[in-house]
Amino acid sequence: MTQRSSEVGAGDGFGPDLAEVFGPSQQDGGPELVQLLTPEGERVDHPGFRFDTEERAEDEVIRGFYRDMVLTRRIDVEATALQRHGELGIWAQLLGQEAAQVGAGRALRPQDFVFPTYREHGVAWCRGVDPLDLLGLFRGVDQGGWDPDDKNFGLYTIVIGAQTLHATGYAMGMQRDGVVGTGDPDRDAAVIAHFGDGASSQGDVNEAFVFAASYNAPVVFFCQNNQWAISEPFERQSRIPLYQRALGFGFPGVRVDGNDVLATYAVTQAALQRAREGQGPTFVEAYTYRMGAHTTTDDPTRYRLSDDLERWKLKDPIARVEAYLRRNGLADDDFFGAVQAEADDLGVRLREGCRALPDPSPLSIFDHVYAELTEELEVQRDGFAAYLESFEGVR
Template structure:
């Protein structure tokens, strides 16, 4: 059989050993060994307080994920989307935001939600099935979780075009100029919605950052099956810059995302940030990753743990003492208790509440449906509306 061009050894060149570790273009400020390095374009000065804050945020975010996974295993949640190993990508991006910036998440942005002040119990309520996400997006500029894969990229682009037309971009006022960030994974990058969002964002120079957490697995589909080039290079085909950052390096993720957001706020248009990381856990709690990936790969990425490298750096440079680490552990334990007890105490929704937030103003069709369902419930003894 004649080999077709582009389907042979060249695939190894693109996804060879160096590429699997991020490749030569990877932006990194803290190595897996906890060594501080510098980058000519994305360097940043971090105070000891900044570093301790990043560590604390990642530890607490991991505890949210651990507790939610355990709650699902005990039948308290219907499902949970794990983020184990992706804490640096989320905390770095979340802490780079300004209050006026707006976030459009997927269903896995638990760390970003934490950064925006969303009570983790609200996340559990969604996965427990007692609400659709009980937080108000207007309170913290953090949108509701999006289950439809890639849809949020279009939502983000439209919102970005809106604030652009409202005059909230490029004014030079740091308290007014705003940007939008859309989170999605490598699997969603293959969706038409994401690519359509790229086209609109480029065409209208929209102030949006597309933040792709490339955890290398679209459920069971490896990244090699989805793209022939690194994802960040796709941006050039749409006419805007792309950058690949070490997604297990919270310092680099913060610096790159901050720069991309500021570029958007200044009116310079969209950027694609590819946070190169690894999904240490399952896609969701219904998934068994041992069926499609090698344990050697998981062990390789354990050595790149985002929390461990910051801990090493803090200890090696005398920036945090035992009291600090003990305090973070105690805070994580208290958070775990809060989530366990709070999850079990979440009230079941009233049946009629499903009609409350369908439209801003009730339509005639919805009114008929509401009244019909209310009449149906009345046929049951002890029914509650």
């Protein structure tokens, strides 16, 4: 049986690697914010984390991060435009949060499982979810068009914070399935739960922390602190940095520069590995900024200052990677042009594909409640079918 966090490690209660991996960011007076790439595109060292690409060439990985972020932003921009043209009912924007999502998404192994909110478009991209499936949900023609088991990526969660409980329960199931702490890198698995700073105030999230700590569950709580819970500023949500809350529940927390894809990747990679080894949960606070609106029904100019937005534009996650690649001669205009052309092609596919998505049969909603239709649902379905038939021939 997996040991509880209070039983593992040497004195700190968080596992034997805490002092080496997570300690410098929060315990030993080291820098609070983990950063490996500055807004100007310069590499810097951190005492607790390093950018480890394992078997792949580092330059290749960073170019891949750039491509992922550019394409993820294009998905966001196109979806916003489609909503403005009446093709989507609503859209949850991620502008400015691409590094937090791509860094976390690329740190995953195939066997890890993701529990997203309604904004994890970049993580979905990294897990191979077709962006058209995302658009189908916001267009209202399906309830999530991907198979969670095929992608190891759960369906989008609209109820704020509920996915953290789902993630914790799933992680506890992994323990009982014997896929945690075996030492086999192709077998050991972990769970990551995404949520925002606003969700951290929800009871579900705090209950998930309690269960995860009590059962030493292999789960990473990944919070994208984008400074705003819709129109409520972060300062009204917490008196302390969010990552420090984890210590009160009995597991480590770390704050990472959420606009730094290298640092986000490194921190998430370490937290996931810690979970796979059976050392329990970790709280990762990706400190970033929502440069767009909460959703397309929101007007952020009513509650935030334009100066704040302009300051955060200087920390743009895509621009800093481009600056690094250019400064070090790791990519040329041909590379950047090719990525832009791929983004343009993706934009065309999304515009045309969204409008071509078929409307579902009204009765199909009954097909997605239970694996086998219950007697009660069968009565409801038949009644609804009779109601629809009553309109036949009516103009």
